[in-house]
Amino acid sequence: MVEGEIRELCETFFDAYQDRRVDILDRVLADDCIIWHNVFGRETTKHDNLSKFHDSYRGQRRRTYDDRIVDTFHDGFVIRYQLHGVQNTGHKGSLWICIVARVREGRITRIDEYMDSSKFGAWAGMDGGGT
Amino acid sequence: MGKVDTEHRALCHALFDAIEREDLEGMARCYAPGMTLWFNVTGQEVSGDDTIAAQAAGREMQRRRTYDDRIVNTFDEGFIVQYTLNIVLHDGSRRSLWACTVAEVHDGLIVKLSEYLDSARFGIPKRARAAAS
Numbered sequence: 298m299v300e301g302e303i304r305e306l307c308e309t310f311f312d313a314y315q316d317r318r319v320d321i322l323d324r325v326l327a328d329d330c331i332i333w334h335n336v337f338g339r340e341t342t343k344h345d346n347l348s349k350f351h352d353s354y355r356g357q358r359r360r361t362y363d364d365r366i367v368d369t370f371h372d373g374f375v376i377r378y379q380l381h382g383v384q385n386t387g388h389k390g391s392l393w394i395c396i397v398a399r400v401r402e403g404r405i406t407r408i409d410e411y412m413d414s415s416k417f418g419a420w421a422g423m424d425g426g427g428t
Numbered sequence: 429m430g431k432v433d434t435e436h437r438a439l440c441h442a443l444f445d446a447i448e449r450e451d452l453e454g455m456a457r458c459y460a461p462g463m464t465l466w467f468n469v470t471g472q473e474v475s476g477d478d479t480i481a482a483q484a485a486g487r488e489m490q491r492r493r494t495y496d497d498r499i500v501n502t503f504d505e506g507f508i509v510q511y512t513l514n515i516v517l518h519d520g521s522r523r524s525l526w527a528c529t530v531a532e533v534h535d536g537l538i539v540k541l542s543e544y545l546d547s548a549r550f551g552i553p554k555r556a557r558a559a560a561s
Contacts (some may be wrong), residue, residue: 307433335526336546368508368530371500375530377542393468393529394542397501397508409510411528411544413468 303369303400307376309407310364310398310405319350325402336414359383373399373407388422436502436533440509443531443538444495450487451482452483469547479541492516506532513545525549 298306306325313321324344330343354360359382366377382391392412399407419423439458444483459476466473475484486493492515499510508530531538537538539553 335528336548337528341534354528368506370503374502375501375503377530377544389557393439393471393544395530395542397510397528404487409528411468411510411526414546414548415469415548420529426540 298400298403299374300369300404303374304367306400306403306405307367307369307374307398308365311365311376311378315360315362316394317350317354319347322347322350325404327401327406330404330408332404332408333410335409335411356385357382358385358387372401373397382420384422386422390416390420390422392420432504433502435506435536436499439533439536439538440500440502440507440531444498446525447483448494450482450483452484455483458538460534460539463537463539463541465541465543468542468544489517490515491518491520495517503518505534506530522551550551 309321310325312318313325316420326343326347328343331340332343332346333340361381362378362379364377366378368375375395375397377393377395382390382392384390394410396411397409398405415422443455443458445451446458456476461515463476464473465476465479494514495511497510497512501508508528510526510528513525513527517523525542525545526549529544530542532540
Protein backbone atom coordinates (compact mmCIF):
# COMPACT_ATOMS: atom_id res chain seq x y z
CA MET A 298 0.00 0.00 0.00
CA VAL A 299 1.23 3.52 -0.76
CA GLU A 300 1.15 6.36 1.72
CA GLY A 301 -2.09 7.87 0.41
CA GLU A 302 -3.90 4.54 0.70
CA ILE A 303 -2.66 4.00 4.24
CA ARG A 304 -3.77 7.50 5.29
CA GLU A 305 -7.19 6.96 3.74
CA LEU A 306 -7.55 3.63 5.55
CA CYS A 307 -6.66 5.32 8.84
CA GLU A 308 -9.23 8.08 8.38
CA THR A 309 -11.90 5.60 7.26
CA PHE A 310 -11.32 3.52 10.40
CA PHE A 311 -11.61 6.45 12.81
CA ASP A 312 -14.56 8.02 10.99
CA ALA A 313 -16.32 4.65 11.26
CA TYR A 314 -15.66 4.48 15.00
CA GLN A 315 -16.97 8.03 15.38
CA ASP A 316 -20.10 7.33 13.30
CA ARG A 317 -20.68 3.88 14.92
CA ARG A 318 -20.48 2.20 11.51
CA VAL A 319 -19.76 -1.40 12.50
CA ASP A 320 -20.26 -2.48 8.90
CA ILE A 321 -17.33 -0.31 7.79
CA LEU A 322 -15.20 -1.46 10.73
CA ASP A 323 -15.88 -5.03 9.67
CA ARG A 324 -14.66 -4.16 6.19
CA VAL A 325 -11.44 -2.37 7.14
CA LEU A 326 -10.29 -4.79 9.86
CA ALA A 327 -8.69 -7.98 8.57
CA ASP A 328 -10.45 -11.09 9.79
CA ASP A 329 -7.37 -12.09 11.81
CA CYS A 330 -6.80 -8.57 13.16
CA ILE A 331 -5.38 -8.36 16.69
CA ILE A 332 -6.08 -5.45 19.01
CA TRP A 333 -3.66 -4.94 21.93
CA HIS A 334 -4.03 -2.36 24.69
CA ASN A 335 -1.31 -1.02 26.99
CA VAL A 336 -3.73 -0.84 29.93
CA PHE A 337 -4.47 -4.57 29.96
CA GLY A 338 -1.47 -5.97 28.10
CA ARG A 339 -3.67 -8.52 26.36
CA GLU A 340 -4.50 -9.23 22.74
CA THR A 341 -8.11 -9.44 21.63
CA THR A 342 -9.65 -10.41 18.31
CA LYS A 343 -11.69 -8.54 15.74
CA HIS A 344 -14.75 -10.54 16.79
CA ASP A 345 -14.22 -9.63 20.46
CA ASN A 346 -14.14 -5.95 19.64
CA LEU A 347 -16.95 -5.71 17.13
CA SER A 348 -19.32 -7.85 19.18
CA LYS A 349 -18.83 -5.50 22.16
CA PHE A 350 -18.78 -2.30 20.11
CA HIS A 351 -22.25 -1.05 21.02
CA ASP A 352 -21.74 -1.96 24.69
CA SER A 353 -18.62 0.19 24.69
CA TYR A 354 -20.81 3.18 23.83
CA ARG A 355 -23.24 2.57 26.69
CA GLY A 356 -23.81 5.75 28.67
CA GLN A 357 -22.24 7.89 25.98
CA ARG A 358 -24.03 10.32 23.72
CA ARG A 359 -21.15 11.06 21.39
CA ARG A 360 -17.46 10.45 20.72
CA THR A 361 -15.22 12.36 18.34
CA TYR A 362 -11.66 11.56 17.36
CA ASP A 363 -10.13 15.00 17.01
CA ASP A 364 -6.78 16.65 16.28
CA ARG A 365 -5.58 13.60 14.39
CA ILE A 366 -1.87 13.58 13.56
CA VAL A 367 -1.09 10.73 11.20
CA ASP A 368 2.31 9.45 10.11
CA THR A 369 2.76 6.44 7.87
CA PHE A 370 5.50 3.89 7.46
CA HIS A 371 5.94 1.11 4.94
CA ASP A 372 3.36 -1.28 6.42
CA GLY A 373 1.38 0.82 8.82
CA PHE A 374 0.59 4.11 10.49
CA VAL A 375 0.79 5.87 13.81
CA ILE A 376 -1.99 8.23 14.80
CA ARG A 377 -2.07 10.60 17.74
CA TYR A 378 -5.44 12.10 18.62
CA GLN A 379 -7.68 13.50 21.29
CA LEU A 380 -10.80 11.45 22.03
CA HIS A 381 -13.66 13.69 23.13
CA GLY A 382 -16.71 12.12 24.67
CA VAL A 383 -20.07 13.41 25.85
CA GLN A 384 -21.85 11.19 28.35
CA ASN A 385 -25.63 10.92 28.51
CA THR A 386 -25.38 13.05 31.66
CA GLY A 387 -23.88 15.85 29.59
CA HIS A 388 -20.45 15.38 31.14
CA LYS A 389 -17.60 16.02 28.70
CA GLY A 390 -14.27 14.23 28.95
CA SER A 391 -11.22 13.69 26.83
CA LEU A 392 -8.28 11.33 26.53
CA TRP A 393 -4.99 11.58 24.63
CA ILE A 394 -4.38 8.36 22.73
CA CYS A 395 -1.79 6.98 20.34
CA ILE A 396 -2.39 4.00 18.08
CA VAL A 397 0.14 2.11 16.01
CA ALA A 398 -1.48 0.03 13.28
CA ARG A 399 -0.20 -2.54 10.80
CA VAL A 400 -1.83 -2.82 7.42
CA ARG A 401 -1.89 -5.37 4.61
CA GLU A 402 -3.79 -5.41 1.33
CA GLY A 403 -6.10 -2.55 2.25
CA ARG A 404 -7.00 -3.73 5.73
CA ILE A 405 -5.74 -3.29 9.28
CA THR A 406 -4.07 -6.41 10.67
CA ARG A 407 -2.95 -5.19 14.10
CA ILE A 408 -3.70 -2.29 16.45
CA ASP A 409 -1.59 -1.34 19.47
CA GLU A 410 -3.34 1.28 21.59
CA TYR A 411 -1.66 3.47 24.24
CA MET A 412 -3.46 5.64 26.78
CA ASP A 413 -3.42 6.63 30.45
CA SER A 414 -6.01 4.71 32.46
CA SER A 415 -5.68 7.11 35.42
CA LYS A 416 -7.83 9.50 33.37
CA PHE A 417 -10.74 7.09 32.89
CA GLY A 418 -12.60 8.48 35.92
CA ALA A 419 -12.45 12.03 34.61
CA TRP A 420 -13.40 10.78 31.15
CA ALA A 421 -16.58 9.18 32.47
CA GLY A 422 -17.37 11.94 34.96
CA MET A 423 -16.86 9.60 37.89
CA ASP A 424 -14.37 11.74 39.83
CA GLY A 425 -15.57 15.26 39.27
CA GLY A 426 -12.95 15.88 36.60
CA GLY A 427 -13.25 16.26 32.87
CA THR A 428 -12.74 19.02 30.40
CA MET B 429 13.83 6.28 2.51
CA GLY B 430 16.65 3.80 3.17
CA LYS B 431 19.24 6.28 4.42
CA VAL B 432 16.70 8.27 6.40
CA ASP B 433 15.29 5.07 7.87
CA THR B 434 18.73 3.97 9.06
CA GLU B 435 19.55 7.40 10.48
CA HIS B 436 16.26 7.68 12.36
CA ARG B 437 16.68 4.18 13.78
CA ALA B 438 20.21 4.99 14.93
CA LEU B 439 18.98 8.22 16.55
CA CYS B 440 16.18 6.36 18.31
CA HIS B 441 18.54 3.79 19.81
CA ALA B 442 21.13 6.47 20.66
CA LEU B 443 18.52 8.31 22.75
CA PHE B 444 17.12 5.29 24.59
CA ASP B 445 20.56 3.76 25.13
CA ALA B 446 21.71 7.09 26.61
CA ILE B 447 18.71 7.21 28.95
CA GLU B 448 19.42 3.64 30.08
CA ARG B 449 23.07 4.47 30.77
CA GLU B 450 22.11 7.71 32.51
CA ASP B 451 24.29 9.43 29.94
CA LEU B 452 22.92 12.96 30.12
CA GLU B 453 25.36 14.31 27.55
CA GLY B 454 24.37 11.53 25.18
CA MET B 455 20.72 12.51 25.60
CA ALA B 456 21.55 16.15 24.88
CA ARG B 457 23.38 15.18 21.69
CA CYS B 458 20.12 13.71 20.33
CA TYR B 459 18.12 16.88 20.99
CA ALA B 460 17.79 19.89 18.71
CA PRO B 461 17.98 23.30 20.38
CA GLY B 462 14.50 24.19 21.59
CA MET B 463 13.20 20.63 21.51
CA THR B 464 10.12 19.81 23.58
CA LEU B 465 8.64 16.71 25.15
CA TRP B 466 4.87 16.30 25.46
CA PHE B 467 3.50 13.76 27.93
CA ASN B 468 0.02 12.20 27.80
CA VAL B 469 -0.12 12.05 31.61
CA THR B 470 0.16 15.82 32.10
CA GLY B 471 -0.84 17.11 28.67
CA GLN B 472 2.00 19.59 28.90
CA GLU B 473 5.20 20.27 27.03
CA VAL B 474 8.54 20.57 28.78
CA SER B 475 11.93 21.59 27.43
CA GLY B 476 14.86 19.36 26.60
CA ASP B 477 16.72 20.74 29.62
CA ASP B 478 13.76 19.79 31.83
CA THR B 479 13.75 16.21 30.52
CA ILE B 480 17.46 15.88 31.18
CA ALA B 481 17.03 17.31 34.69
CA ALA B 482 14.17 14.88 35.32
CA GLN B 483 16.38 12.01 34.23
CA ALA B 484 19.08 13.09 36.67
CA ALA B 485 16.49 13.31 39.47
CA GLY B 486 15.25 9.83 38.62
CA ARG B 487 18.55 8.37 39.75
CA GLU B 488 17.53 9.14 43.33
CA MET B 489 14.43 6.94 43.02
CA GLN B 490 15.56 4.21 40.63
CA ARG B 491 18.46 1.81 40.55
CA ARG B 492 17.99 0.94 36.92
CA ARG B 493 15.62 1.38 34.03
CA THR B 494 15.74 -0.40 30.69
CA TYR B 495 13.80 0.17 27.49
CA ASP B 496 13.24 -3.35 26.26
CA ASP B 497 11.48 -5.07 23.36
CA ARG B 498 11.86 -1.96 21.21
CA ILE B 499 9.80 -1.95 18.02
CA VAL B 500 10.91 0.94 15.82
CA ASN B 501 9.22 2.24 12.69
CA THR B 502 10.36 5.30 10.82
CA PHE B 503 8.77 7.86 8.56
CA ASP B 504 10.26 10.78 6.63
CA GLU B 505 10.25 13.20 9.55
CA GLY B 506 10.63 10.94 12.55
CA PHE B 507 10.11 7.61 14.22
CA ILE B 508 7.73 5.72 16.48
CA VAL B 509 9.11 3.35 19.11
CA GLN B 510 7.02 0.92 21.16
CA TYR B 511 8.74 -0.58 24.19
CA THR B 512 8.47 -2.15 27.61
CA LEU B 513 9.93 0.08 30.31
CA ASN B 514 11.35 -2.00 33.16
CA ILE B 515 12.32 -0.14 36.33
CA VAL B 516 14.15 -1.44 39.42
CA LEU B 517 13.80 0.78 42.48
CA HIS B 518 16.47 1.10 45.17
CA ASP B 519 14.50 -1.25 47.45
CA GLY B 520 14.68 -3.94 44.76
CA SER B 521 11.02 -3.77 43.79
CA ARG B 522 10.24 -3.69 40.10
CA ARG B 523 7.82 -1.80 37.91
CA SER B 524 7.01 -2.50 34.30
CA LEU B 525 4.83 -0.70 31.80
CA TRP B 526 4.20 -0.50 28.08
CA ALA B 527 4.75 2.80 26.36
CA CYS B 528 5.30 4.38 22.99
CA THR B 529 7.06 7.52 21.93
CA VAL B 530 6.68 9.44 18.68
CA ALA B 531 9.68 11.54 17.68
CA GLU B 532 9.78 14.37 15.17
CA VAL B 533 13.23 14.76 13.64
CA HIS B 534 14.83 17.62 11.71
CA ASP B 535 18.39 17.59 10.40
CA GLY B 536 19.23 14.46 12.37
CA LEU B 537 18.10 15.81 15.74
CA ILE B 538 14.92 15.36 17.74
CA VAL B 539 12.72 18.45 17.81
CA LYS B 540 9.71 16.94 19.58
CA LEU B 541 8.90 13.82 21.57
CA SER B 542 5.34 12.73 22.38
CA GLU B 543 5.20 10.04 25.04
CA TYR B 544 2.19 7.84 25.78
CA LEU B 545 1.99 5.49 28.76
CA ASP B 546 -0.38 4.30 31.46
CA SER B 547 0.64 6.16 34.63
CA ALA B 548 -1.49 3.81 36.77
CA ARG B 549 1.21 1.19 36.11
CA PHE B 550 3.83 3.18 38.05
CA GLY B 551 2.30 2.04 41.33
CA ILE B 552 1.83 -1.64 40.55
CA PRO B 553 4.73 -3.92 41.53
CA LYS B 554 5.54 -6.34 38.71
CA ARG B 555 4.90 -9.44 40.84
CA ALA B 556 1.43 -8.25 41.87
CA ARG B 557 0.51 -7.38 38.31
CA ALA B 558 1.54 -10.78 37.04
CA ALA B 559 -0.65 -12.44 39.65
CA ALA B 560 -3.61 -10.27 38.69
CA SER B 561 -3.41 -10.95 34.96
